[in-house]
Amino acid sequence: MGENDAGVIIVGAGHAGGTAAAQLRQYGYDKPIVMVGEEPIAPYQRPPLSKAWLKGEADAESLALKPESFYVQANIELILDVKVASVSREAKTVTLSDGRVLPYGFLIIATGARARPLPVPGSDLKGVMVLRSAADAEGLKAVLGPGTRLAVIGGGYIGLEAAASARALGGDAVVIEREPRILARVSCKPLSDFFTDYHRARGVEFRLDAVVDSFVGEAGHVTGVRLGSGETVACDAALIGIGVTPNDELARDAGLECTGGIVVDEHARTSDPAIFAIGDVTHRPLPLYDRMFRLESVANALEQARQAASAIVGRPAPAHEVTWNWSDQYDLKYQFAGLPFDVDDVVVRGDPASAKFAVFHLNGDKIQAVEAVNAPAEFMAGRQLIGQRRSVSRAKLADMSVSMKEVAA
Amino acid sequence: MAKITYVEFNGAEHVVDVKPGMSVMEGAVKNNVPGIDADCGGACACATCHVYVDEAWLDKTGDKSAMEESMLDFAENVAPNSRLSCQINVTDTLDGLVVRMPESQH
Numbered sequence: 001m002g003e004n005d006a007g008v009i010i011v012g013a014g015h016a017g018g019t020a021a022a023q024l025r026q027y028g029y030d031k032p033i034v035m036v037g038e039e040p041i042a043p044y045q046r047p048p049l050s051k052a053w054l055k056g057e058a059d060a061e062s063l064a065l066k067p068e069s070f071y072v073q074a075n076i077e078l079i080l081d082v083k084v085a086s087v088s089r090e091a092k093t094v095t096l097s098d099g100r101v102l103p104y105g106f107l108i109i110a111t112g113a114r115a116r117p118l119p120v121p122g123s124d125l126k127g128v129m130v131l132r133s134a135a136d137a138e139g140l141k142a143v144l145g146p147g148t149r150l151a152v153i154g155g156g157y158i159g160l161e162a163a164a165s166a167r168a169l170g171g172d173a174v175v176i177e178r179e180p181r182i183l184a185r186v187s188c189k190p191l192s193d194f195f196t197d198y199h200r201a202r203g204v205e206f207r208l209d210a211v212v213d214s215f216v217g218e219a220g221h222v223t224g225v226r227l228g229s230g231e232t233v234a235c236d237a238a239l240i241g242i243g244v245t246p247n248d249e250l251a252r253d254a255g256l257e258c259t260g261g262i263v264v265d266e267h268a269r270t271s272d273p274a275i276f277a278i279g280d281v282t283h284r285p286l287p288l289y290d291r292m293f294r295l296e297s298v299a300n301a302l303e304q305a306r307q308a309a310s311a312i313v314g315r316p317a318p319a320h321e322v323t324w325n326w327s328d329q330y331d332l333k334y335q336f337a338g339l340p341f342d343v344d345d346v347v348v349r350g351d352p353a354s355a356k357f358a359v360f361h362l363n364g365d366k367i368q369a370v371e372a373v374n375a376p377a378e379f380m381a382g383r384q385l386i387g388q389r390r391s392v393s394r395a396k397l398a399d400m401s402v403s404m405k406e407v408a409a
Numbered sequence: 410m411a412k413i414t415y416v417e418f419n420g421a422e423h424v425v426d427v428k429p430g431m432s433v434m435e436g437a438v439k440n441n442v443p444g445i446d447a448d449c450g451g452a453c454a455c456a457t458c459h460v461y462v463d464e465a466w467l468d469k470t471g472d473k474s475a476m477e478e479s480m481l482d483f484a485e486n487v488a489p490n491s492r493l494s495c496q497i498n499v500t501d502t503l504d505g506l507v508v509r510m511p512e513s514q515h
Contacts (some may be wrong), residue, residue, distance in 0.1 A: 026443045045450045052452075062431075062451075067439050074441065299455070302448050321515060326454035333476065335454055376476055380456065380483030405482070 005031060006103040008312060009094055011084045011250065012110035013037025015045060016279030016301035018065040020108050023309035025074045033076045034102060036094070039133055040081045042068060047298060049137040050161040051328045054144070055168050063134065087254040089272055106274055106312050109251055109262060110305075113244035113280040113296065118153060122215030127222035127237040131158055132244070143237040146170035151225045151235035153212055155182030157327045159241035160195060163204045164329040174205040174233055176212060176225060185243075188340070190359055191371050194352045195329070202330060207233065244296060246281045259283055261294040267317055268308040276311070278304035287320050288386065289341045289368075297325040322387040324379075335376065337383035338369035347397050349378060358382065365391040377404040384408060411504040415460075417444045418512045427499045433470075433508060434458040434495035444510035451495040456480040457514040458494040459487075463507035470497050470506070486511050 008024060010017045013035050021033050037043070043065040052058040061067075071078050083097040093103050115130035117123065129139055140162065144150065150166045152159040155177035163173035175182065181192040196206060211228035215238060224232040246261040257263040257271040261283035268276045268284070279301040283294050299321065306318045324337040332355065340361040350357030358378035361369040366389055370382030381404035385392060396402045410426040415437050417423070427436030437445040437458075446457040453476050462470050467490055473481070477496045481487055494508065 022441055026441065047450060047452070062435070064439075066441065070439070070441055298450070299448055302446070319515065324455070326449060326452060328452060333452075333454065376479035377482060380480055384483060408483075 006092065006105040007032030007034070008106045008108060009102055009104040010035040010108045010110055011094065012112055012247075012279070012281075013039065013043045013078065013080065014110060014112050014279065014301070015043060015065065015298055016112070016305050017108065017110035018043025019302050019305035020110065020278060020309050021076045022066060022070075022074070023306055024312065025076065027309055027313045027315055029309070029313050031105065033074075034079060035076060036079045036082055036084050036096065038081065038083045039135070041134065042066070042071065042078055042080070044134060045298075046132070047326075049134065050131055050158050050165065054137060054141055054162065054165040056141075060134075084250060087250060087275075089254055089275070092274065104274075106276065108308055109270070109275065109277040109281060110279050110301075111247035111250060111281050113246045115240065116243045116245050118212060118240045118242060120212055120214050122217060122222065123240075125215050125217040125222040126220055127217075127235075128215050128240065129237065130240050131162060140237070140239060144169045144171050148172070148236040149174070149234065151176060151233050151238040153225065153238060153240045154242040155179075155184075155206070155208075156186065156241055156243070157183070159239065160199065161327060161329055162239050162241065163199060164202070167202055167204060168330075172203065172205075174207065174235070175199070176207045176210050176227070176233065178209070178211055180209050182206070182208070187336075187371060188346055188359055188361065190346070190348055190352060191334075191373075194355075194357075194373065198330065198332065198355070207231075244280065246283075246294065248281055251275075251277065251281075263292070264304070266307070266320070267311040268304040269311060276308040278308050286323070286339070288322065288389070289339060291341065293339070295323055297323065299324050320387075322383050324383060332373055333376070334371070334373050335379040336369065336371045337379060338367065338386040340369040343368050345394070347394055349398055350375065350400055360397055362392075362394070365394070367392060381405070381408045411499050411501060411506065413499070413503065414505075414507045415442045415444070416507065416509040417442075418510050429500050431499050432495045433460065433497040433499060433503075433506070434493075436499060437494065444514070445494060446514040447495060449495075453477060453480065453493060453496055456484045456493060459484050459511050459514060460492055460494045460508040461488055461511070462490045462492050462497075463509070464490060466503070466506050469502055484511075485513065 044063040149172040166173040262277040327334040343361040356374040358372040358375040372379035423442045449455040
């Protein structure tokens with residue numbers, strides 16, 4: 001038996017892990033594939049959990065990445081509801097939480113990230129929740145509806161999507177944000193202002209510059225969020241959406257290089273050539289921006305799943321992608337591409353008041369990132385221009401009478 | 410069920426029974442048909458589920474929304490019969506549909 005005949009073990013049955021398994025089979029990989037996941041269900045899509053699924057517009061079957069029958073047909077063994085306790089790189093084995101020891105030829109770590117807790121008094125009350133897994137989403141969905149008030153801690157995309165869904169389901173929502181503006185970590189000020197106004201006009205309340213002091217409750221259940229200002233925001237449930245922490249403990253314990261995520265190269269390979277890491281858990285190169293970064297997106301998970309699968313089967317590496325992501329709130333489709341590194345100017349194209357506009361982040365005459373609201377042409381053209389490192393005219397970019405086709409010509 | 414034939418760029422054919430209510434994209438992805446990536450899972454946000462609808466089926470697959478039109482405008486190798494397959498809802502009237510895939514979705 002050759003040393004790689006043991007096949008591939010994938011740790012983590014999320015979007016990244018599930019895609020890597022499917023890609024390996026699509027690329028003709030014929031050795032064993034075992035995927036170990038700590039959740040009790042097969043890989044599913046997380047983005048709809050705060051969007052279409054939360055509003056009841058998508059069912060569990062549509063969330064699944066593949067139907068159960070796929071894993072049988074493709075001979076991919078799923079071991080669910082089990083954690084990988086440790087990795088022995090010397091023996092090339094993993095030890096599961098149920099004691100089993102499995103050999104690997106290649107290991108793919110796709111353990112993702114977990115929601116950051118908010119360590120304040122009362123955070124253990126019932127009704128204080130996070131949104132990461134399908135089980136979390138079930139819990140949240142159960143409390144949303146007419147007459148209930150959701151407090152969202154953290155004005156990021158997950159929190160805003162949950163607030164929009166709460167309103168769509170007939171309930172109330174109040175967003176509590178530590179910074180002076182929402183989306184401070186991920187978006188520019190024109191976008192923050194636009195989303196704040198749009199949510200306010202649809203009945204969402206905001207507390208900005210607001211620190212959470214504690215959660216207060218009755219009979220073990222949350223009834224309010226106490227702020228540093230002394231105000232208590234009454235609520236029936238509280239959702240904490242203040243970012244994530246990469247699940248890189250397994251890799252660190254195994255001695256792999258980690259720095260706020262598992263360090264990988266542009267093939268998603270870790271410091272051990274037999275071990276890959278993909279998705280939210282990685283600290284990865286961004287060739288377009290000449291730096292390392294940790295991304296949290298489906299596009300990133302899929303790109304790295306393809307990189308790892310290609311490297312394992314010996315296919316040429318897929319072309320680098322411009323990272324992108326999206327958010328759905330009310331009737332808004334928000335799409336962004338690229339990352340706003342080294343930005344020296346920002347150009348707004350279109351009028352935010354019309355709810356159809358885009359913001360281009362520039363470095364000299366190159367686009368570093370684009371944020372588009374109901375502006376798919378700006379998103380698509382922007383994504384291409386970012387990837388091509390092409391020079392653009394600021395004047396044309398800002399002029400709505402010049403089409404994006406012409407801007408990109 | 411609607412029988413849909415997905416033809417890869419290299420000519421490989423995949424015939425799949427797709428449940429009405431699903432999208433043409435889901436029919437491919439859930440059956441691991443290669444060539445349709447659908448990175449956004451059907452939110453019309455990424456244009457990686459681009460297909461060419463067989464001419465005979467163009468009127469049955471419906472019209473493109475303005476959103477889909479704009480996304481397709483900037484996809485690679487677009488033709489008049491290009492569609493985003495996440496935006497084609499499968500019904501019994503699409504039994505026999507044939508779609509072809511572009512060389513790449515990225």
